Amino acid sequence: MSSVVDSRTTPTKEAATLTPPMTPPLQSKALKSDVVPSDIDIPDNYVSWTLKHQKERPPIGWHNWWQELEWISCLVLTVTPAIAIWGAFNVQLKWQTAVFSVLYYFFTGLGITAGYHRLWAHRAYNASKPLEYFLAFAGAGAVEGSIKWWCRGHRAHHRYTDTALDPYNANEGFFWSHIGWMLVKPRRKLGVADVSDLSKNEIVRWQHRWYRSLILLVGFVLPTLICYFGWNDAMGGYVFAGAARLCFVHHSTFCVNSLAHWLGDTPFDDKHTPRDHMVTALVTIGEGYHNFHHQFPMDYRNAIKWYQYDPTKWFIWVAAKLGLASHLKTFPDNEVAKGQLTMQLKRLREKQEGLAWAPDSNDLPVVSWETFQQQAMKRPLVIIAGFIHDVSSFMDEHPGGRHLIAKMIGKDGTTAFFGGVYDHSNAAHNLLSMMRVGVLHGGMQHGLDDKRVPPAQRLRVARYTELASPYASSTACSDSEGMLG
Numbered sequence: 280m281s282s283v284v285d286s287r288t289t290p291t292k293e294a295a296t297l298t299p300p301m302t303p304p305l306q307s308k309a310l311k312s313d314v315v316p317s318d319i320d321i322p323d324n325y326v327s328w329t330l331k332h333q334k335e336r337p338p339i340g341w342h343n344w345w346q347e348l349e350w351i352s353c354l355v356l357t358v359t360p361a362i363a364i365w366g367a368f369n370v371q372l373k374w375q376t377a378v379f380s381v382l383y384y385f386f387t388g389l390g391i392t393a394g395y396h397r398l399w400a401h402r403a404y405n406a407s408k409p410l411e412y413f414l415a416f417a418g419a420g421a422v423e424g425s426i427k428w429w430c431r432g433h434r435a436h437h438r439y440t441d442t443a444l445d446p447y448n449a450n451e452g453f454f455w456s457h458i459g460w461m462l463v464k465p466r467r468k469l470g471v472a473d474v475s476d477l478s479k480n481e482i483v484r485w486q487h488r489w490y491r492s493l494i495l496l497v498g499f500v501l502p503t504l505i506c507y508f509g510w511n512d513a514m515g516g517y518v519f520a521g522a523a524r525l526c527f528v529h530h531s532t533f534c535v536n537s538l539a540h541w542l543g544d545t546p547f548d549d550k551h552t553p554r555d556h557m558v559t560a561l562v563t564i565g566e567g568y569h570n571f572h573h574q575f576p577m578d579y580r581n582a583i584k585w586y587q588y589d590p591t592k593w594f595i596w597v598a599a600k601l602g603l604a605s606h607l608k609t610f611p612d613n614e615v616a617k618g619q620l621t622m623q624l625k626r627l628r629e630k631q632e633g634l635a636w637a638p639d640s641n642d643l644p645v646v647s648w649e650t651f652q653q654q655a656m657k658r659p660l661v662i663i664a665g666f667i668h669d670v671s672s673f674m675d676e677h678p679g680g681r682h683l684i685a686k687m688i689g690k691d692g693t694t695a696f697f698g699g700v701y702d703h704s705n706a707a708h709n710l711l712s713m714m715r716v717g718v719l720h721g722g723m724q725h726g727l728d729d730k731r732v733p734p735a736q737r738l739r740v741a742r743y744t745e746l747a748s749p750y751a752s753s754t755a756c757s758d759s760e761g762m763l764g
Contacts, residue, residue, distance in 0.1 A: 366518030390417025403579035420497030434472035444470030449540035457537030539569035565589030637712035655689035667717035705734035
């Protein structure tokens, strides 16, 4: 997701600092305005240009580590859990406080998942003013930066996933993507990402202006006062509903950057690291179906099946039923199914490539009937559907008896094989195809086009460059090789 503390309260310089130098005719003073897209004039080769020309910060070592730390984030991410650990040993946990802490965890967590993430970062639905204020207020209690700052980083994550311009690049390792990227200064400036739409939102501007006051109020003061006036447990409210709850919210949302890029499957696309897993969904308030999300980021859902855990989706759906949300975006089911089918076919292709298949007809010698008969006197060769088969390894294993094969040596056994004597199973067709050693010139009988391809290969997964069937090729007679492989 994004960093814990928004230490930058004037993001209006974003476009000027993050956009690479342009030629004078392309430069626009309007880029310095919050309401003009910051990526309006970036070059087509922006990513490669940036990686080539942007200088990274120096490596962190013993001589400079203290200069490279993000001190505010470090303090929040260390002092808060320290308070929670101290409180666990020194403050009695009342059941009322325990229940309230869980509820407050979901309250502030939904501010991130339903608010920061799906509403503002991805514009997956529209929210009424009351709901926007509710989510902005709740999100401040998660202490992960203002809406505008958080969304700017998250949009960069989606645009530059798994690259050096991704603020929490999963390829840098689990620890880095989970928390490491927040402990030190960014090693390079983030890739440009537009947030001009958020600059026009009065609620986003309000939260950004009062962010520091809001994190203290919602993060610690409010839960402490509720527990104090509710059941006289101010210290419990501060420790458990404040500090401990904040630790859980932090690492819950951080798991979307780390665990969701490490654990699970890729049912929609495996080009990048995001994955789907129920465990990740359980610890991230429904954000665990991350492979789906990266494929269809504008969809208000993370989980598309009714039984998959996604309380954020349920919250948005209920809000819509109450008239507090509208225009819930969903990606067309047909296109979602295409993504799933693509990956299913890819996995079938991988399994298919691990199997042995009948030899390509283009690789088999084409011989005349006379040559076939001559060689059949030396070894057991049988013609079926225009292919010459060496059945020496199977004669004694034939379920119908050796004699049925023996009487077909040197002959065309097509009629007998295709139901004249026995209508053989798919398994028999597949096994027979592995015994092919040649092609009889002019030997394909009319009406047997569908019999040339073994059943196992009739639905074989092929790349677009392989769509021409090897069995449909025409090969001129070449009796010169004289021998069947």
